Amino acid sequence: MVEMRRAHTRDAYGRALVELGRRNPNVVVLDADLSTSTKTAMFGKEFPERFFNVGITEQNMMSIAAGLATCGKTVFVSTFAVFATGRAFNQVRQSIAYTNLNVKIVATHGGISVGEDGASHHSIEDIALMRVLPNMTVVVPADAIETEQVIFAVAEKPGPVYVRLCRPPTPLIYEEGYKFRGQPLKYELGKAVLLEEGSDVTILATGILVYEALEAAALLRKKGISAEVVNVHTIKPLDEELVEKSARKTGAVVTAEDHSIIGGLGGAVAEFLCETYPVPMARVGVRDVFCDSGPWEELLAYYGLTASGIADAAQKVISSRGVVR
Amino acid sequence: MPIINNKHEPHTEELVKRLEKLAKKFRREILIMTTKAGSGHPGGSLSAIDVITAIYFHQLRHDPSNPKWEDRDRFVLSKGHACPALYAVLSELGYFPKDEIHNLRRIGSILQGHPDMVKTPGVEMSTGSLGQGLSAAIGMALAAKLDRKDYRVYVMLGDGEINEGQVWEAAMVAAKYKLDNLIAILDRNRYQLDGYTEDFLPLEPLAEKWRSFGWHVMEMDGHNMKEILDTLDEAEKVRGKPVMIIAHTIKGKGVSFMENENKYHGKALTPEELEKALKELEDPEDDEPRG
Numbered sequence: 314m315v316e317m318r319r320a321h322t323r324d325a326y327g328r329a330l331v332e333l334g335r336r337n338p339n340v341v342v343l344d345a346d347l348s349t350s351t352k353t354a355m356f357g358k359e360f361p362e363r364f365f366n367v368g369i370t371e372q373n374m375m376s377i378a379a380g381l382a383t384c385g386k387t388v389f390v391s392t393f394a395v396f397a398t399g400r401a402f403n404q405v406r407q408s409i410a411y412t413n414l415n416v417k418i419v420a421t422h423g424g425i426s427v428g429e430d431g432a433s434h435h436s437i438e439d440i441a442l443m444r445v446l447p448n449m450t451v452v453v454p455a456d457a458i459e460t461e462q463v464i465f466a467v468a469e470k471p472g473p474v475y476v477r478l479c480r481p482p483t484p485l486i487y488e489e490g491y492k493f494r495g496q497p498l499k500y501e502l503g504k505a506v507l508l509e510e511g512s513d514v515t516i517l518a519t520g521i522l523v524y525e526a527l528e529a530a531a532l533l534r535k536k537g538i539s540a541e542v543v544n545v546h547t548i549k550p551l552d553e554e555l556v557e558k559s560a561r562k563t564g565a566v567v568t569a570e571d572h573s574i575i576g577g578l579g580g581a582v583a584e585f586l587c588e589t590y591p592v593p594m595a596r597v598g599v600r601d602v603f604c605d606s607g608p609w610e611e612l613l614a615y616y617g618l619t620a621s622g623i624a625d626a627a628q629k630v631i632s633s634r635g636v637v638r
Numbered sequence: 639m640p641i642i643n644n645k646h647e648p649h650t651e652e653l654v655k656r657l658e659k660l661a662k663k664f665r666r667e668i669l670i671m672t673t674k675a676g677s678g679h680p681g682g683s684l685s686a687i688d689v690i691t692a693i694y695f696h697q698l699r700h701d702p703s704n705p706k707w708e709d710r711d712r713f714v715l716s717k718g719h720a721c722p723a724l725y726a727v728l729s730e731l732g733y734f735p736k737d738e739i740h741n742l743r744r745i746g747s748i749l750q751g752h753p754d755m756v757k758t759p760g761v762e763m764s765t766g767s768l769g770q771g772l773s774a775a776i777g778m779a780l781a782a783k784l785d786r787k788d789y790r791v792y793v794m795l796g797d798g799e800i801n802e803g804q805v806w807e808a809a810m811v812a813a814k815y816k817l818d819n820l821i822a823i824l825d826r827n828r829y830q831l832d833g834y835t836e837d838f839l840p841l842e843p844l845a846e847k848w849r850s851f852g853w854h855v856m857e858m859d860g861h862n863m864k865e866i867l868d869t870l871d872e873a874e875k876v877r878g879k880p881v882m883i884i885a886h887t888i889k890g891k892g893v894s895f896m897e898n899e900n901k902y903h904g905k906a907l908t909p910e911e912l913e914k915a916l917k918e919l920e921d922p923e924d925d926e927p928r929g
Binding site (some may be wrong): 383384 | 804
């Protein structure tokens with residue numbers, strides 16, 4: 314196996330913000346005493362006038378962001394995912410989503426890959442919470458390279474967006490300049506990326522599980538199973554066209570995410586397919602439990618959010634379909 | 639209608655009379671629209687209406703024909719449930735036709751049960767979930783400083799509303815940024831839904847609390863139009879600090895059987911009660927409006 318390249322999605326965010334700040338004087342950034350972790354401090358250092366660290370007041374921060382947005386600002390607001398979506402849920406709902414204001418909530422430390430800090434800091438429900446809000450777009454980049462694309466894309470998109478990043482340095486699936494296996498791609502919000510074509514099963518993955526999905530496809534290939542791998546970076550709006558097309562093609566779907574199996578990518582796909590083209594389906598994710606503290610990669614393995622977890626789910630879902638082609 | 643910029647008008651008896659007359663008309667409209675809707679919050683609308691009238695007709699620089707004018711002063715009604723008061727004022731100014739008040743809380747209406755900045759011209763922030771308007775106003779005030787604009791941001795909070803922890807988060811942040819373009823008014827009508835504020839979560843000593851949070855605190859009789867005008871003018875002179883004006887008011891003000899009668903916090907008058915109330919609020923020089 315070639316050496317794995319890794320990078321922090323939040324570093325990519327920090328760099329992209331600085332670049333955005335240079336391009337657009339209307340970009341302002343808020344943080345709630347986590348700026349050195351979320352990397353908004355990089356923006357704060359270059360643009361102190363446009364950076365507001367409001368202390369540990371996440372609820373207040375969300376409504377301030379809304380007020381700034383009413384005055385024509387493109388507002389980026391950052392804290393950890395569990396606080397952005399859980400602690401300040403009603404503020405996001407009332408002040409940002411209901412008003413359809415131009416606020417980009419970029420939360421770091423999503424999922425259980427937060428690791429040792431434990432369940433108080435694991436964010437296993439943030440995608441579900443944001444996805445249920447009208448007007449809200451929900452994006453989970455697969456790696457640091459895609460993160461850069463996402464940040465520039467959401468800055469151009471009017472209205473509220475939730476972007477979920479993570480804590481650890483995670484494997485890169487793309488190459489510099491947003492290429493996949495040498496092929497240049499064009500990033501588009503709402504358009505999932507078909508990474509590998511296959512015919513026996515569709516693996517729809519998001520965030521850091523996209524890498525695991527690609528590994529799972531390699532494992533399955535050794536067993537003679539052809540898996541289609543799709544990076545669903547935008548969970549809302551879901552790329553229904555691609556999801557349905559792939560489900561029709563393979564007749565079996567596995568979703569994979571660093572999130573609860575309830576309400577996230579798995580929930581979104583299940584809701585959609587059961588109304589359009591029901592196929593046997595399995596959801597890989599946190600199975601409705603609060604997880605333990607631990608090193609992040611061990612945690613993912615312990616809770617089955619891995620290539621082998623995905624491959625097992627794929628085989629199960631294929632057998633429940635009854636036909637292995 | 640061109641830009642309204644009246645704040646330099648002297649506070650003459652004539653001005654005071656004119657604003658009092660308007661406020662009385664708005665009191666009738668508040669009661670008419672909530673009774674017609676069959677629900678709403680008349681008590682806290684009546685306590686707030688004198689201050690809101692003074693702010694919109696005298697203090698704010700704004701343009702009803704261009705609600706999104708960048709340089710306008712802003713007013714955020716953080717106690718969003720008092721929106722009948724805001725709707726009466728905005729319609730009078732021409733932000734939308736007066737007739738809309740008869741559609742309050744109906745499906746398809748631009749006048750929602752709580753303020754909706756997307757649907758209603760002139761509404762600066764969607765509120766209704768308490769405790770958020772002050773933070774939003776801070777965002778607007780910060781934007782003014784960033785853009786080197788001289789507009790002011792007014793925000794009205796309810797006294798019950800400041801139970802919310804977010805208000806105190808916002809209080810600290812406004813002081814940190816020395817937002818002297820932010821003027822908050824606390825509608826101190828002494829009642830919240832369940833009753834007398836001090837019985838549920840004591841707020842006193844209120845002025846000392848805000849002072850200790852770094853605000854310049856003023857107090858006024860929120861039903862004395864001359865005092866309201868004078869205090870709002872004084873508030874504009876404060877430098878380096880946000881201003882909190884505690885407006886001492888009476889819930890249900892203007893209708894004898896509603897004053898300090900908390901059952902009208904979130905309940906509209908019956909048609910019979912409305913008729914009685916309108917008699918008390920009659921203006922001999924004015925024969926409209928009637929329900």
